Amino acid sequence: MALKLQQNGYTMKDNQLKKSSTVLNKRPLGEVKSSSHSSFKKPKIGDGSLPITGKQVSVKAEKEADDYDHVPISERLKKPISSGNKSLATKQKATKVVSSSFKKSSKNKKQVKKSMYSKSSKMLPSSGEGQKWTTLVHNGVIFPPPYKPHGVKMLYKGKPVDLTPEQEEVATMYAVMLDTDYMNKATFKENFMNDWRKILGKNHVIQKLEDCNFTPIYEWHQREKEKKKQMSSEEKKALREEKLKQEEKYMWVSLDGVKEKVGNFRVEPPGLFRGRGEHPKMGKLKKRIRPSDITINIGKNAPIPECPIAGESWKEIRHDNTVTWLAFWNDPINPKEFKYVFLAASSSLKGQSDKEKYEKARLLKDYIQGIRTAYTKDFTNKDITRRQIAVATYLIDKLALRAGNEKDDDEADTVGCCTLKVENVEPVPPNILKFDFLGKDSIRYQNEVEVELPVFRAIQQFRTGKQGGDDLFDKLDTSKLNAHLKELMPGLTAKVFRTYNASITLDDMLNRETKGGDLAEKVVVYQHANKEVAIICNHQRTVSKSHSAQMSRLNEKIDELKGMLDEFKTDLARAKKGKPPLKGADGKPKKNLNPEALERKIAQTTAKIEKMERDKETKEDLKTVALGTSKINYLDPRITVAWCKRHEVPIEKIFNKSLLAKFTWAMDVEPSYRF
């Protein structure tokens, strides 16, 4: 957790300057809109895995189909990679290297033109008031297998205990966690024992957790794990295929006649609740979900999925086309909350809203100057609420803080901007703010930032007369803040600033820092920008427990290589004088190489050492930084795609398979696209 957050006061300022200049250079809307359409196309269902009724024929209509027509065909069909102003050598390499997905996507365009937009755009999923789809066919959800008792007896006060399968199941959940950190959490143990006791019954032999010995079950579990690991690869493969066969029918839906992947079709298995941070409910039993807990949402004319557990039935069937969920059940830990089954990230439905998210963030570009001017003015507003709104907006903009909704007492104690406590922000004269708080997922945010003097004074004043645990922004909550933001820009909310700042930072850094170089160097530029964004957004990961071992092994290897290098050098010197090489460290004689060969070896080894040194550095550098989250959620993929096209970087170097699938809507963006 020793993340040393740079204060990004300097960097930020720099970015902001850049930003304002981008604003001046707006693109015509047409260009903005030109990208997405072809990629929303999905293959029609052809494998008969879903029961498609006659009525489920595609009536898919596309929003923005009209806008698409504004873009000249020549523009749309432009081959992304072929604008060749590069030297012959690079160009040749590039054509070979550049991704197939680009080519595919530009091909798609034509097909799309012909096949997709026959119906009027009046019917579009999101144009009809809140309507998300017209037909929806799916097979419901799959349940985890029933519990299989193992019969291994735990000990109570040293003696084996008989447990019913239900009691044993819960005991096993606990036993399996014996080697986790939860064993050091009193809350976890207490919550577990309370729920387990309910199942044991009042007068059970087992009364106190301290007298329980779960080791026999734990060891049984370890043996099972080992067995599984030792299975031959054929057995493993067979098992996988069996599972896949069972799950296949649940993996896909037909949405408006288009086959789409489901995200989470597996019902969550029972287990012990593992909250993040100091969660008051950790260790509670998450009970098994049954069909009678589950509400299914499905098209009116679609067959109702068969309940996969004999003799049981769904709780409810709905036909609500204003929502995108396929099913939900109440969270057993917090029955007021729901667990939804949604489509996968690769679906067009998700793609559509993803794109809308980035369009909204781009719209903020046109307003950001005005907004900044306005809140700067309000730092000294005599109305305290206005002043708090101004400062909060400033922090959200400058530091990419989350909005910070109110939380209940039965959740982990974490904060966002609006819920910051006095003790979370320490003013250090003349104008430094020291932040230290637990944010989402109880990830610590630590940062020291230089702020404008009026902000500094405002914070000091908000703190006066309050205790450490009091709200810093006592006149504020997220709904007031967002209501205010909505007056500044249509649809503006606090989270848009995070998207905006992340994406504009990427766009800006990529365009400032890409200077020729080979492919590897360009990828490094990208990773560098990605890292910057991850730091701004405070996306952290715990350092892997093998990290230090891995580092020292890297060091060993480097030393070894250096040793080799020295040997080569002495041998070279000797070879030049016609002498044979010295014996190796192991005492064996070496092949007598000519000087040229040795020169080559030296060059190779030097390069290898340099590469390893660089790898070591990045590894250490990124040990607490999670790059993935921003890539998935904050960075407009069109920035990446366009940059790849401009610099002849295969998109696969940056996006893996899932990302490519998730971002199909962004693939045919113009190379000139800027956020």
Next chain:
DNA sequence: GAGTCGGACTCAGAAAATTAATA
């Protein structure tokens, strides 16, 4: 009409699974 709550969606890191690299 401010506050609360149900509801639906995005975003989050850890853990598990898979694949690639290396010995």
Next chain:
DNA sequence: ATATTAATTTTCTGAGTCCGACT
């Protein structure tokens, strides 16, 4: 070539945001 191990990807499900209806 095969077995470890490291890196990467995928899965899992918890934790946020934000909206709108109700009180």
